[in-house]
Amino acid sequence: MIIPLRSLLPTADDVLDAELESLGDLLLRHLKSCEGVSPVFQHGGLNRDYFIAIMERRNIGLGPLPSSEPEYGAKQPAVSRAFVEAWDWLVREGLLIRNHQQPAEWYLISRKGEKFLQDEDRQDRGEVKVKNSNQPTASGQGGDGEKWDVFISHASEDKPYVKPLAEALRAAGISVWYDNMVMNWGDDLRPMIDKGLTSCRFGIVILSKAFLAKKKWTEHELNGLFARERAGQKLVLPIWHEITRNDLLAYSPALADRLAKISATDPQDNIVSDLLHLLGKSIPDGRVSKSGVGGAYVRQAEQSITRITRAVSGRSDDLGPREIELLWNAAKDPKGEILHSQTLSGEGMRSNGRQFLEDADARTGAEWLAAMRSLETRGFIEPLSSDRDFFRVTSEGYEAADRLEGFARWNVQSITLRAHYANAPTEEHVIGCKGITAVPPRYFPDQVGADGSVVRSLKERRSLIVDGIDKRPPDGWSPTEVEFIDTIGGQVQLLRVEGATVLPQARLKILVLD
Numbered sequence: 001m002i003i004p005l006r007s008l009l010p011t012a013d014d015v016l017d018a019e020l021e022s023l024g025d026l027l028l029r030h031l032k033s034c035e036g037v038s039p040v041f042q043h044g045g046l047n048r049d050y051f052i053a054i055m056e057r058r059n060i061g062l063g064p065l066p067s068s069e070p071e072y073g074a075k076q077p078a079v080s081r082a083f084v085e086a087w088d089w090l091v092r093e094g095l096l097i098r099n100h101q102q103p104a105e106w107y108l109i110s111r112k113g114e115k116f117l118q119d120e121d122r123q124d125r126g127e128v129k130v131k132n133s134n135q136p137t138a139s140g141q142g143g144d145g146e147k148w149d150v151f152i153s154h155a156s157e158d159k160p161y162v163k164p165l166a167e168a169l170r171a172a173g174i175s176v177w178y179d180n181m182v183m184n185w186g187d188d189l190r191p192m193i194d195k196g197l198t199s200c201r202f203g204i205v206i207l208s209k210a211f212l213a214k215k216k217w218t219e220h221e222l223n224g225l226f227a228r229e230r231a232g233q234k235l236v237l238p239i240w241h242e243i244t245r246n247d248l249l250a251y252s253p254a255l256a257d258r259l260a261k262i263s264a265t266d267p268q269d270n271i272v273s274d275l276l277h278l279l280g281k282s283i284p285d286g287r288v289s290k291s292g293v294g295g296a297y298v299r300q301a302e303q304s305i306t307r308i309t310r311a312v313s314g315r316s317d318d319l320g321p322r323e324i325e326l327l328w329n330a331a332k333d334p335k336g337e338i339l340h341s342q343t344l345s346g347e348g349m350r351s352n353g354r355q356f357l358e359d360a361d362a363r364t365g366a367e368w369l370a371a372m373r374s375l376e377t378r379g380f381i382e383p384l385s386s387d388r389d390f391f392r393v394t395s396e397g398y399e400a401a402d403r404l405e406g407f408a409r410w411n412v413q414s415i416t417l418r419a420h421y422a423n424a425p426t427e428e429h430v431i432g433c434k435g436i437t438a439v440p441p442r443y444f445p446d447q448v449g450a451d452g453s454v455v456r457s458l459k460e461r462r463s464l465i466v467d468g469i470d471k472r473p474p475d476g477w478s479p480t481e482v483e484f485i486d487t488i489g490g491q492v493q494l495l496r497v498e499g500a501t502v503l504p505q506a507r508l509k510i511l512v513l514d
Contacts, residue, residue, distance in 0.1 A: 003033040005055070005071065010198055012075035015082050023086040025116075028095055032109060032117055036342050045099040045106035048087050052080050118385045149279055150237075151177040151200035155210035161241055161263055162206055168268045172276060200235075202278065207260070208241040212251045237278075239263055239271070259377065319400075321439050321465050322371035324407055327380055327393075329354055331401035336393040338372065338381060364505060408438040410486040410493065415466055417479035417500065417510075427477070431508070434468030436484060438512070464497070466508040473500050473508070482510060 008026045009015045015023065031051070034040045040051045055071045070076035090096040095113035099106040109117075150169065154162045166178040177200055205211075238260040240248070261271055319327065329352040330338050338351040349356040349368055356368045372391070375381045380397035384390040393401070412435055419427045442460040464482070473479070478499045485492050496513040503509050 002038055003030050005030055008198070012072040012079050014198075015072065015079045016075070018082075020085060020089050023082060024089045024093070024095070027083060027086045028090055028109070028113060028117060031096075035109075042106070045108045046096070047106055048084070049105075051087075052083065055083070056080060148177045148200045149175045149202065150275065151203045152206065153203055153211075154206040155208060155213070157210035158206050158208050158241055165204075165268055165271065168272050169275065172272045173281060174272070174275060174279065202237055202275070203235050204275075205236055205238045206241050206263075207238050207248060207251075208243055209247065212243065212247060237261075237275070239266075319404075320371065320374075321437060322367050323374050324404055324439060325409065325437055326351070326356065326368065326371045327375055327397060327401050328404055328407050328409070330375075330381060330391070330393050331398055333393075336398075337384070338391040340372065340389060340391065361505070404440050407440050410436045410438075410484065411488050412436045412466075412484045413487060415482055415484040417473055418481040418483070419477065419479050420481060429473055429477075429479075431466070431473065432468075432470035433466045433508075435466075437465045437467070439463045439465060460511075461498075462512040464495075464508075464510040464512060465503075466510065467506070469506050469508050472502050479510070 005026075008030065009018065009023075018026075031040065031046055034046070038054075040046055040054060042050070056076055057070050072079040087096070090113070091098075091107070093112075094110055095116055096107045097110045099108050152162055152166055162178070166176050169176050239262070240260050241263040261274075326338070330336060333352040338349065341348045341350075347357055347365070347369075349372065357365050360368065372381070375397070376383070376391065378396075378400075379394060380400055381391040382394050384392050412433055414430055414432050415436065417429045417431065421427070439462065441458060441462045444457045444459050479497055481494070482497050483492065483494045498511045498513055501509045
């Protein structure tokens with residue numbers, strides 16, 4: 001997805017005051033995000049004239065323009081010159097190179113440029129060095145010393161909840177960007193929000209029905225936060241306010257998969273203490289607020305969002321079939337990696353020699369991508385590059401994979417379903433398929449008795465997921481045994497089963513008794 005320039009450099013003055021090297025860095029990150037998804041990137045590579053034309057909103061046959069106004073308004077000519085200089089700097093530094101297979105001036109990001117983008121150890125990564133120190137920068141430090149710890153993205157209808165939260169955060173020593181506190185009469189909303197996005201360390205997003213109604217300015221805030229996350233920073237801290245998971249799934253599956261606070265069950269002092277821990281700030285002595293949090297003591301920092309994420313999300317026994325299969329393959333991969341690529345020919349996902357999106361329909365592809373996002377959210381995999389081309393299994397991921405008891409994947413062309421009867425001949429049906437996956441059993445959370453004993457209750461038996469079936473078993477018929485042969489190892493599998501359920505996308509689910 002494209003990282004908008006305005007999310008990195010909100011105003012024309014930010015562009016014009018940035019040092020050349022810093023401007024080139026941000027331009028390269030933007031150009032990388034354009035590959036395969038923007039007219040700036042064509043079959044021959046990246047085109048500088050196209051980049052400038054789109055920014056200036058000049059119609060040169062590249063399709064509909066975002067608007068008729070230049071990206072940076074009246075100062076666009078000066079901004080265009082600055083970006084031309086930054087482009088030339090990237091060429092001089094060898095970060096962009098000419099595509100000599102093309103007669104026109106098309107450019108490609110060099111190997112040096114790719115390494116430059118992936119260098120997580122650079123101390124100046126994500127910062128904008130300015131010529132004039134009085135200008136605010138994307139690192140969050142203005143010339144007057146103003147720096148925001150957190151920006152609260154919310155709809156105006158939710159101010160009765162947001163205002164006390166903002167006051168509690170400020171009372172705990174957290175600097176907060178909140179419109180009633182920092183916006184003055186006559187301020188222009190767009191530049192103020194852009195400044196908040198580029199100068200905050202975290203963004204609390206109040207997800208409510210009013211927010212999900214997609215008000216224009218709240219969408220803009222969220223897009224900016226996501227753009228910076230793709231640049232290698234974790235920023236979005238959601239709070240669900242009077243909504244359900246189904247409400248959120250319709251708006252953003254990525255947000256629905258992310259661990260969130262819930263306004264009805266997570267008190268303000270808990271949110272305050274967790275944010276203090278993320279910011280690396282000490283917890284104030286005494287009460288959070290003298291004026292409005294009900295005198296609640298701040299909880300200790302070990303209740304941090306990171307620990308809650310591992311405790312609640314880092315479970316392997318509540319993973320779905322796609323998540324289980326992807327994690328298992330990634331853990332078996334020699335390098336423990338997942339390669340996720342987006343090219344002009346399409347999107348791909350590969351691990352352990354398997355292409356997950358190859359020949360997949362739209363729904364199946366979406367399920368695999370959601371599984372990858374879920375594994376990242378749970379902390380089982382982590383990105384190795386800013387554009388999320390490579391993911392690596394974490395230590396928690398390997399531990400979770402080790403707990404996947406009974407998982408297996410077989411290359412199978414057909415499966416035989418049988419039902420044995422006491423007073424009738426055995427009934428048998430052979431169904432063609434493309435593969436079979438064994439999904440481990442699922443359990444309810446462990447219960448600890450008064451005597452300290454741990455009781456583990458089965459939630460769902462081990463099951464087989466048969467992919468790509470060419471026909472359905474008879475309605476109302478229930479097999480008691482299945483048999484199939486792995487075409488690679490030649491091993492015959494014979495299992496006692498109970499029932500068969502037809503799933504969407506030509507799949508069959510069978511519960512295993514063995």
